[in-house]
Amino acid sequence: MNPLATNPLLDATHDPALASWVESANDPATDFPIQNLPFGRFRRAGDADWCIGVAIGDQVLDLRRAKLIETHDMNRLMRLAPGPRQALRAAISEGLRRGSPREALFRTALVAQAEVELGLPCEIGDYTDFYASIHHATTVGKQFRPEQPLLPNYKWVPIGYHGRASSIGVSGQSFPRPLGQTKAPDQAVPVFGPCRRLDYELELAMCIGRPNAQGEPIPMASAEEHVFGLALFNDWSARDIQAWEYQPLGPFLSKNFASTLSPWVVTLDALAPFRSAFVRPEGDPAPLPYLDSEANRRQGGLDITLEVWLQTAAMREAGHAGDRLMSSNFADAYWTVAQLVAHHTVNGCNLRCGDLFGSGTLSGPLPEQGGSLLELSQGGRQPLRLSSGETRSYLEDGDTVILRGHCLRQGFRRIGFGECRGTVLPARQPVLSV
DSSP, rough: OOOHHTTTTGGGGTTOOOOOOOHHHHHHHSOTTTOOEEEEEEEEETSSSOEEEEEEETTTTTTTTTOOOOOOOHHHHHHHOOHHHHHHHHHHHHHTTTTTTTHHHHHEEEEEGGGGEESSSSSSOOOOEOOOOOHHHHHHHHHOTTTSSOTTTTTTTTOOOOSSOOOOOOHHHHEEOEEEEEETTTOOOOOOEOOOEEEEEEEEEEEEOOOOOOOOOGGGGGGGGGGGEEEEEEEEHHHHHHHHHHHTTSSSSTSSEEEEEEEEEETTTTTTGEEOOOOOOOOSOOOOOGGGGGHHHOEEEEEEEEEEEEOOHHHTTTTOOOEEEEEGGGOSSOOOOOOOHHHHHSSOOOOOTTEEEEEEOOEEEEEEEESSHHTTTTTSSSSOTTTTTTSSSOTTTTTTTEEEEEEEOSSSSOOOEEEEEEEEEOOOOOOOOO
C-alpha cells in the first residue's frame, strides 16, 4: 500500500520517486534531496545582510529571488501557521522538480553552498537545555550517585535549565578553552585556570516558530505547531568547572562559553516519514495527563540517527577525516518534542519565535552509545584509543568535533542534517587585577 495515501502527515513532497533538475540533489548520499528542503540563512561574498535559503543538493535556493517570499526575516517566516508553511514547502518542491515550468526562474536564484557564508538559521532568543535521554541521565548518575543514579523526579518531569543564547555559534566556529574555578577532592581550596575536562554533548535543537501568550499553556494537541524544525546542536561542557559550581543551582560558567548549532533547520514536515510510536518501558509511570495524548503515543517519536566524529589536530594535518566515536538515535529519548513544549509552557511561560530548546545529550542504551566523552571514557578512567594512535579522555586543543544526523526508512528517501562542526582553541590568558 502506498504510505502517502495512508499517513495524513505525508503529501506529494515526500514521494521517494521525486527527482530534481538540480542533479546533486539526486545523489543517494546527499543530505539534501528534494524531499528534505531545510531552511537556513546565508549571504554572498560582500553582502552584509542575510538571505533566507533552502538547501538542495550542494546548492542554496534564495527564496526571495525565486519570488517565493518577500522577506529576509527568518523569524517572520518561522511564525507561519501550518497551512501556509506547508504551502510554501509545496511551492519550493514543485519548482525544483524535473520538468517544472519554474526551472528558469529558480536557476537564477541558485548559488553553490561552497560560495556562501552560512549563518545561524535565525535570530535566537531564549535558550533552554533539557535532559531528554534517560540513558545519558542514568550513565552519568552512576558516576556520581551509584546508589541512586536516576533521581525520582526524572520519569515524571522533563528536566531542564535555562542557558545563554548569546554564545551560540554556527557550525564551523572555533572557540578558546574556557577558564574557571575547579577544585579536586584532595584540594583544600579551589584553583583558577583553563578547563582540563572539556567535553562535547550530542544534542538536537528544536527551533520555536509560533509564540504563545504569557499565561496560556500550549496543550499537547497543538504543541508541535509551535516548532519550526530541528537542527544539530553541540552544547560544549567544562566538566571540572561544572563539578565545582553546579550545587545548588545547576550549570553556569561550565555551559555558557560556547554552543554550536548546525546552519540548516530540518522542518517537522520533512521529518513526517520518520515518525515512530512513543512507548514508555514496561513498568514506568504513564505521563501525567498534560504530557500525554493519543497522537503523541502513536507518532511522537522521531527516528533520527546521530553520530559524533572526532578529528584531532594531528589527523587534520595528515589529511585524516577523523574517527566516528559513537552513534545513537533520537527515538530512544525519554521525552518527545511535544512534551518538552507542553511542559515548558504549562506554568504560563511564553515562548517567542526564535527560542531554542536543546534536547540534552542523546545517548543510546549501550555503553558505546554515550553522547559525551564523560560517558565514553567513564569519567576519564578509560581513555579512548583513536585510529591515529592518540588517546582521549577529554578534548584537547586543536580537536574538532563533528556531529552528523540522518533519517533512513524503507520506502522513503534518505534525508540528513548536514554537519555541526566546532574546534577547540587554546585558552586565552586571563586578565587579572593588579
